[in-house]
Amino acid sequence: MLTHSPLSRRVALSAPAAMLFAPRVLRAQSPVEITVHYAQPFIYKEAYDALLAAFTRREPNIKVNYVTTPNYEEGAQLILRQAATNQLPDLSYQGFNRLRVFAERGIAQDLMPLLKAEAADPARIGYTPNLLALAHFGGFQSGLAFAASNPVTYYNADLVRRAGGDPENFPRDWNGVLELAGKIDRLGDGVEGMWFTWSGDDWMFSSLLFGHGGRMLTEDERDVGFAGPEGLGALRLLDRMVKEGGMPNLSAAAARQAFTAGKLGMIFQTTALVRGMVAGAGNNFTLRTTGMPVIDADKGRLPTGGAAGMLTAKDPAKRDAAWKFLRFSTGAEGQALMVKNTGYLPCNQIAIDDPQYLGEFYRENPLFMAAVKQIPVSIPWYAFPGTNSVRVTQTMVDNMARIVEQRATPEEVQRDMAAEVRRLLPRRS
Amino acid sequence: MSASLAAPLPRRGTGEALAGWMLTAPAAIAYGLMLLLPTLATIALAFTDYELGAPAFAWIGLENFGELLSDRGFAIALRNTILYVGIVAPLSVLGGLGLALLIESGTRGRSFFRAVFFLPVVSLPVAMAAAWQYLLHPTIGPLNAALRGIGIDGPAWLSSSDTVLISLAAIGIWENMGFNLVLFLAGLTAIPRELYAAAEVDGAAGGWERFRLVTWPLLGPTTLFVVTITMTRAVRVFDSVAVLTQGGPNKASQVLLYAMYEEGFTYFRLGYSAAITLVFLAIVLALVWLQTKVLEKRVHYA
Numbered sequence: 001m002l003t004h005s006p007l008s009r010r011v012a013l014s015a016p017a018a019m020l021f022a023p024r025v026l027r028a029q030s031p032v033e034i035t036v037h038y039a040q041p042f043i044y045k046e047a048y049d050a051l052l053a054a055f056t057r058r059e060p061n062i063k064v065n066y067v068t069t070p071n072y073e074e075g076a077q078l079i080l081r082q083a084a085t086n087q088l089p090d091l092s093y094q095g096f097n098r099l100r101v102f103a104e105r106g107i108a109q110d111l112m113p114l115l116k117a118e119a120a121d122p123a124r125i126g127y128t129p130n131l132l133a134l135a136h137f138g139g140f141q142s143g144l145a146f147a148a149s150n151p152v153t154y155y156n157a158d159l160v161r162r163a164g165g166d167p168e169n170f171p172r173d174w175n176g177v178l179e180l181a182g183k184i185d186r187l188g189d190g191v192e193g194m195w196f197t198w199s200g201d202d203w204m205f206s207s208l209l210f211g212h213g214g215r216m217l218t219e220d221e222r223d224v225g226f227a228g229p230e231g232l233g234a235l236r237l238l239d240r241m242v243k244e245g246g247m248p249n250l251s252a253a254a255a256r257q258a259f260t261a262g263k264l265g266m267i268f269q270t271t272a273l274v275r276g277m278v279a280g281a282g283n284n285f286t287l288r289t290t291g292m293p294v295i296d297a298d299k300g301r302l303p304t305g306g307a308a309g310m311l312t313a314k315d316p317a318k319r320d321a322a323w324k325f326l327r328f329s330t331g332a333e334g335q336a337l338m339v340k341n342t343g344y345l346p347c348n349q350i351a352i353d354d355p356q357y358l359g360e361f362y363r364e365n366p367l368f369m370a371a372v373k374q375i376p377v378s379i380p381w382y383a384f385p386g387t388n389s390v391r392v393t394q395t396m397v398d399n400m401a402r403i404v405e406q407r408a409t410p411e412e413v414q415r416d417m418a419a420e421v422r423r424l425l426p427r428r429s
Numbered sequence: 430m431s432a433s434l435a436a437p438l439p440r441r442g443t444g445e446a447l448a449g450w451m452l453t454a455p456a457a458i459a460y461g462l463m464l465l466l467p468t469l470a471t472i473a474l475a476f477t478d479y480e481l482g483a484p485a486f487a488w489i490g491l492e493n494f495g496e497l498l499s500d501r502g503f504a505i506a507l508r509n510t511i512l513y514v515g516i517v518a519p520l521s522v523l524g525g526l527g528l529a530l531l532i533e534s535g536t537r538g539r540s541f542f543r544a545v546f547f548l549p550v551v552s553l554p555v556a557m558a559a560a561w562q563y564l565l566h567p568t569i570g571p572l573n574a575a576l577r578g579i580g581i582d583g584p585a586w587l588s589s590s591d592t593v594l595i596s597l598a599a600i601g602i603w604e605n606m607g608f609n610l611v612l613f614l615a616g617l618t619a620i621p622r623e624l625y626a627a628a629e630v631d632g633a634a635g636g637w638e639r640f641r642l643v644t645w646p647l648l649g650p651t652t653l654f655v656v657t658i659t660m661t662r663a664v665r666v667f668d669s670v671a672v673l674t675q676g677g678p679n680k681a682s683q684v685l686l687y688a689m690y691e692e693g694f695t696y697f698r699l700g701y702s703a704a705i706t707l708v709f710l711a712i713v714l715a716l717v718w719l720q721t722k723v724l725e726k727r728v729h730y731a
Contacts, residue, residue: 077694080482101697105482190568190577199677249585250567251674258568387480391696401678405590 032321033063034313035089039075041068043272044147047341054337055328062321072098072307079312083107090313090322093146096134096306097201097393100383103138108310110140114323126332126348134347134380135308143308144330145347147272147338150302150378151197151207152370153177153293154259154277155266157286159184159191163265167288174237174293177266178244184265185246193246195255197269198238198400202393204268205400206303206382207292208234213299216382222425227418233295235410238403249404260284268292270305271371275343278367289370301379306344332357345371386426395420468710474703481697493704503705505680506688509594513684514663517601522652522659524602525609530640532610533617543614546607554604558672561600562587587673590681597682600669605662609655616651620644657720661713685709 038044045068052064069075072095079102082088094102102108115122122132127144135143157167163183171177177194185193197204206216214230217223226234241247250258256273258264260280274289281287294300309326313319328334332350336357339346351357352375362369384392399417402408408416450457475493479486497503532542549557564570565586573583586596624643633642667686670676676683676691685705693702 073695077481077697080697083482101482106484107482190574192568248567249588249678251562251588251677253562254566254568254588257563257566261569263568387698388696394691394695398677398679401590405678 030317031061031063032317033065034091034318034321034325035065035067036322036325037067037069037075037078037089037092039069039072039093039095039307041070043342047147047338050337050341051329051334054333055325058328059321059324062324064325076101079107080105083312088312090311090318091309091326092312093307093309094143096145096304096308096381097203097383098390099135099143099308099310100137100385101389102310103140103142104385107312108138108142109312110142111144111311111323111326112141114311115141118327123349126335126350127330128349130378131347131349134304134306135310136380137383143310144326145306145308146330147342147344148304148306148347148378149270149272149344150304150371150374151204151268151292152271152274152374153266153268153290154274155288155290156259156262156264157288158262159187159265159285163187167286170288170290172294174240174295177293178240181241181245181247181265190263192248192250192258192264194241194266195247195250195259195264195268196238196241197252197255197267198404199397200252202396203270203303203305203381205234205238205396207268208237208295210301210303210379211292211295213296213301216384217425221385224418224421224425227414231418232410232414235400235403235414237295238400239410242404242406247404256280271368272305272342272344274367287367289367291370291374301377302374303381304378305381306347336361343368345375384425386424388424388426392421392424395424471703471706471710474700475707477700479700481693481699486700489700493701496701497704497708502680502683503688506676506683506685507708509681509683510664510666510685512594513598513601513666514660516595516598517605517663517666518656518660520598521602521605521609521663522655524606525655526613526648526652528606528610529613529617530644533614543611546610548607549604550608550611554668555672557604558600558669561669562673565596588678590678593674593678593682597666597669597674600673601663601666604669605659608662609659612651612655612658613648616648617644620647653720657717660716660720664709664712664716685712 038048041048048066052066055062055064067078067089069078075092075094076098079088079092079094083105088107099108115125115127119125123129131145132141134145134148135141137143153170155167155170160167160170160180163180163186165171165180165183171180181193183193184191202216209216209226209230212230212233214228214234215225217225225231248255252269255264255267256269256277257280259267260277260282262281262284271289277287292302309329311319311322311326313322329338330348332348332354335346335348335351338344339351339358340361346352346358352372362372383389396417399413399420403410403413476488476490477486478489478492528542528546532539535542564572567573567583567585567588570586572586576583584592586592620643624647625639628639628643633639665686666684667690670682670684670687671690674682676687686709689702689705689709692698692705
């Protein structure tokens with residue numbers, strides 16, 4: 001998907017030149033004020049406040065004003081609305097799966113020239129091809145990944161032990177996991193075996209699909225990619241979770257409550273919730289995390305959730321200032337601040353590799369390590385093309401509900417889901 | 430003399446009209462800006478393919494409405510909304526009436542019970558929805574725990590497509606009943622005591638006879654108002670769906686306003702969303718018209 005274009009000579013020559021002039025530009029800079037938008041303050045507020053404090057020390061001439069929205073959905077609405085009335089903020093942090101909409105509607109800007117101006121090889125300053133791919137939509141670098149997450153397994157070590165399992169050796173594949181979940185489910189007393197976060201959006205379904213080595217759409221994005229054996233395998237797993245794992249029909253919120261109350265053996269969801277789960281579980285039981293059960297050790301991949309910053313400023317001075325903030329927030333130092341204050345994964349290779357940034361944090365917070373270990377098999381969250389991008393995900397969730405309620409077989413659901421999604425793909429001649 | 434008297438009259442008339450216009454101006458301007466213009470804009474939008482953030486839009490005539498006819502999601506939303514209103518309106522009107530009669534005839538704790546049943550009306554719907562989510566929780570909720578106590582395995586109230594609409598309707602009844610109760614109480618106190626005495630003299634001794642002959646006919650205007658307002662409130666159901674079920678599972682609790690919200694603000698199709706809004710508007714207007722024109726004839730105004 002991501003093409004690595006060889007370094008052009010002009011860019012290679014301009015990079016040192018830009019560095020040469022940089023100090024003079026800095027000195028001449030007059031105070032500038034920028035507006036930065038981010039969503040989900042209940043998760044991110046501490047991180048952004050820490051970033052702002054550190055950034056202001058470094059760039060006293062740039063004043064940053066935050067605008068927040070309660071969630072990503074309203075964040076996307078805000079930007080689309082303000083794009084229509086020409087009141088855009090200068091920088092906005094959006095969910096990975098919404099970035100494509102902004103890229104296709106001409107709101108996001110290509111960040112590659114700015115990165116290249118700083119480092120001929122962006123990997124040198126921590127932006128490796130894998131990390132850049134997370135926010136590469138619409139054919140260009142529409143954003144820079146700011147916070148990443150992948151799905152992990154949370155389990156109640158006490159229930160695992162009561163059901164005869166070994167919390168230190170949690171099963172590594174679905175056969176073992178489903179067997180253990182079934183045993184926990186049979187403990188009775190209102191205890192349920194497991195819950196997989198299939199509702200809400202297609203993110204967790206894609207972990208089953210990517211786990212089989214499958215893809216959402218074909219390479220050319222003209223047809224669905226889940227109509228084959230990988231898609232059927234993913235849906236059959238969902239069916240087995242209900243039949244063998246004793247997965248109850250719960251909403252995501254209800255399942256989290258049941259888990260933190262100690263009434264659910266295991267729950268499969270984003271690592272971004274580790275903080276909340278630790279707080280919710282308290283002293284009720286021993287909470288553990290581990291990676292997702294492995295489906296295909298070679299081809300299997302996992303989707304990456306999270307947010308990326310996209311540049312929307314048009315005024316050159318503001319654009320320059322907003323870029324500085326984006327670079328700082330996604331640089332090694334900014335990423336260390338973000339991780340410590342949220343629990344998301346870092347999106348800068350230097351912050352990942354160099355122990356001076358996060359080594360101590362991960363030693364003290366081992367529950368976050370499950371997701372870190374999965375970084376090598378993580379690929380971008382797939383966003384569907386065209387105007388029905390978000391509706392497609394709802395169509396898939398609606399169809400999966402039929403399996404969870406045991407009203408349709410995986411084969412029937414796969415057929416209907418493929419037909420309905422095909423209708424929603426952009427028509428091309 | 431008469432001519433000199435008559436002359437200033439028209440001028441005073443225009444002056445009065447002007448003063449009248451000036452006095453109504455604030456309300457008229459507010460009405461125009463806050464209600465009329467947005468409604469007109471919505472009507473216009475319904476005939477376009479406008480999408481949030483799109484640089485341009487085109488007039489597509491009745492295409493949005495044509496799509497509504499073949500949209501499975503919209504058909505389900507419409508059916509669910511009608512079912513929801515069909516359950517919530519009669520039960521919360523009858524429940525409100527029954528409670529009002531009980532409280533009215535009771536001798537002690539009137540204001541206490543009035544306050545208790547009115548509480549749901551003044552509480553924040555979103556916060557209450559969160560409380561309901563806990564009460565109806567399939568595994569750790571008090572309701573299913575109580576059911577387990579008597580040996581019944583309770584259903585997953587809000588996440589099973591069999592029970593989700595009934596659960597939401599029960600919450601809707603709980604929300605509306607207190608409001609209806611207070612309206613009925615006001616209606617009951619307005620009934621003159623002498624009529625009951627007269628009815629007794631005429632031989633209507635039983636409670637049911639008195640209700641049938643005096644209370645029910647005289648409550649007519651109140652009942653009409655309560656029915657109208659309950660139905661429009663029920664058609665508007667949104668908060669509980671948005672917080673508790675998001676229309677799921679598999680659209681089992683999809684309702685009109687949530688479908689409108691999803692189309693407009695999740696899928697960004699404002700034109701199509703406006704078309705759904707117009708359908709909603711037509712239903713509300715039809716309800717109001719039906720009730721004022723048809724039912725008013727049968728209502729006995731004392």
